[in-house]
Amino acid sequence: MDRSRRISLIIFAGIIILFILSWIIKSTTLLNVGTESLLSIRDAFFITFAAFLTLAIFSFLYKDNPYYKFAEHLFVGVSAAYWMCVGFWSTFVGNFIPKVSTTLSNFFEVPPKEFDIFYFIPLILGLMLLMRLSPKGGWLSRWSLAFIVGTTAGLNLIRYLRTDFITQVSNTFIPLLVDWNGIGPFFSDFSLSASGQFVMTLGNWVIFIGVFSGLIYFFFSKEHKGFFGHASRVGIWVLMITFGASFGYTVMGRVSLLVGRLTFLFKDWLGLIS
Amino acid sequence: MSDIGLILSIGVIVVGLLWLTIRSLTGREVERRIIFLFIGISVAIPLLFNITVSEKATPIVKGIYDKVENLPSGSKILISFDYGPSMAPEVEPMSDAFLRHALAKGHKVFIMGLWATGQSLGAAAVDKIVKPEFPDKVDGVDYINIGYKAGNQGVLNVIITDFRKMYATDVNGVDLDSVEIFENIRSLKDMDLILCVGGGFPGIKEWVLFAADPGNIPLAGGSAAVATPLLYPYYPKQLIGLLGGIKGAAEYESEMKKNYPRFADMPTPGLNMMGPQTLAHMVVMAFIVIGNLSFFFAKRRKK
């Protein structure tokens, strides 16, 4: 047996021992709180296992290892299966069965509805999609895919054009001078909560300039020289500030997730905080 | 206790950062694991010693709060749980706060999800919040969880004209035609307010595109921080308000605590996270400064 293998075996044994120890300690703590004995043993196992998986994922920060791989694959597998199960019960049993068969509705204990023959169309399309798994009938799935791609594209085109284009343009029409009542009231409120006229006017100017310079930056039919060049430089600045904000938000998001996991470890597993 | 924590955390971080600065200015590489360790410590210490910071609601958060507050009691509010456990620490405080606020105001709450995971997270929220904190509220009368349906934005496209074409029963298998809360509800258009909590696809963007805009339904949301910058263009005309990441959740919680005596002692996961956030952000900012300093020093040394 070579050295590295021996070390990994020792680590493995260590983890098993720690796991069992944690399980026992957690069970006794839960028992002391007053949970039923069987329940406490079960809950303690789940909490310990969740803690083990969390730590296994964290171990990737040190380096790639089999424990990380195990946790990652478990997560991918479980979530795929979960979506499939919920999809089956909510869509197939929830929507399809009540509309086609009273016997099956009674079997699955869902309230039957009036028979609707149109529900067989999605069923057939769905079955055709499953033909992907067959090497010979694979081409059939393309019909379903074409249906999905076509309807989604049609649906999205109109909705996106309306919401992301027309309404956004309409939202860009903002007053470049908000409620002018003379210099005094205009400069009265400098709070960053954007309630003062000056701040609101300033904000509207930022949106106005940002939108136009951004559009000019993404205009490819003209060389970026002269006025166009200057405007597109402003555009790229606006873009970079946006990316900066995006980056900042990402940091916040990731820290939140870390806090969430550490809270689990400290509170539910180790009981360090209440 | 929190004073000791504060002193300890600041001490550890200042000493560490000094060490880092000296190391990077002298041109030696800093291992990335040390950076991870720093972030880990700066997040763990405020958590262990319960260091919190106070928050004040910004207009974009206040917009949602005021809307929920000003709707007449008994209004219909739909909360969509469009997230999974991997995003939950960030957005769950938002859905919790929305649920508490809506029920406390006496609104009727409809829970659904465009994510399969949203169904069980919605049910968990009912078990965690509604049953213990609002024992007088009745399932099917004051609130209902209609769960998840596959189809992403397609689901919205259907329920904007008719709920029953997609949803025959609630999550417990109860016929929607037999529950009181659904008596006068035909489509999404009968909702007085939609609150979407999410951060991926489908999420708030899909709600704007396929529900709020075509149906002229008031919509607000809580978003995971990563997706927030892309949603700002919809505020204020297409979105009444937006909770951006955990900061938005914390602001909403502080507003609830301020105005409702019954929520003075409620769990505030959002506010609790702001302590670690603040410290971690300070450390990240320090990293940026150190990184830039060492970059310029290295440039000068080369010259």
Next chain:
Amino acid sequence: MRLKLLFLSCLLLIFICTSAFTQDEAVVADSLETTAETISPAPATSLTAIDKPDDHGHGIDLSWELSADDGGGLMSVMGYMIYRATSPDGSYEARSGLLLNVTAYSDVGAMNEGENDYMPDYTDYYYKVRALTTDSAVFADSEILGPVQSFGQWFNWKRLSVLLLVAGFLFLTVYFIQKAKGGAKLFVRRLAGIEAVDEAIGRATEMGKPILYVLGLGTAADIATIASYTILSRVAKKVAEYQTGLIVPCYDPIVMAIAQETVKTSYMNAGRADAYNEDMVYFVTNQQFAYVAGVNGVMLRDRPATNIYMGKFYAESLILAETGVAAGSIQIAGTDEISQIPFFVVACDYTLIGEELYAASAYLGKEPLLLGSLKAQDYAKACLIFLAIIGFITLMFGYHGIVDFFHVAG
């Protein structure tokens, strides 16, 4: 005598008492009557009902003028109830209760027979609006209005702007694609990112190190991947001319097959078909992070002088770009995945932002589909800027026409 007197006085007392009580009752009844008369509110007036416009039918719009006692007069009206029947003296069914100070209601029913609340089209409906008070027995009905019918419209005029813009944009797209197919020269400005690619290839040649080209995680049908092929073909041609090495690890087997073909053609076009080696383009795995690990391994082992990332990228963007920085390579990236652009911007020397990726591809490849749609988008943007400027100017002079055109209500 005394007994008689007592009896008489008792009798008197009883009489007085009873008369007093009866009087009391009369007074109470009297006051009730008068209050009932005063509380009975004025009805809502001028009731109108028309088919709900721009809909699929099954809806009728009602409007009325407030009761005189709503917000004025006796202030007794607490709300309104809408009633509907299918004959003027038939049984009226309550449709909806409304709060006070409301003067309009859309009565919309279900569109399919058998559904709850089905409301058939082309049926005569009669309406009345009841002004309600706190006492359920005290109310006032408006005059009965009818008959009114509901019916659907073929066209929703409120969405005219959407139709016009969709049609306009589709026309531009088809027009420019046809034009590009016909061989017309459509101008696309030179992009700094392309120059950066050329420079990076030169640098790799000088250093004698290979170039790593990553096509991302997209499928062969993603526009970003299609755009990436064009850039790959340009890179491969230059690489063949300069005799530099090229490594293209792929995530998708179909993408790999097309990439192999692209690189082979480029080598042939450069007149160096002999230098082409099938192993330049290879399949790694289609597991996201396993793929990243594979590519990172290449970066650290082969130390390519330049890494080019073009296509669709997700969470792996930062991991790839960071490893590239650690390996000391020059990096150029391009993606239309907006959430990933910030990561490429911070970690790469040059980033093609969103549409620039398509523009770069259109500039290099002159592929009619890409070139035509890029041109159409450019013209759409120009129209938008133009319209917006006019909108702002007219808004200043108090004209709302253009702003209203962009406001879709229904």
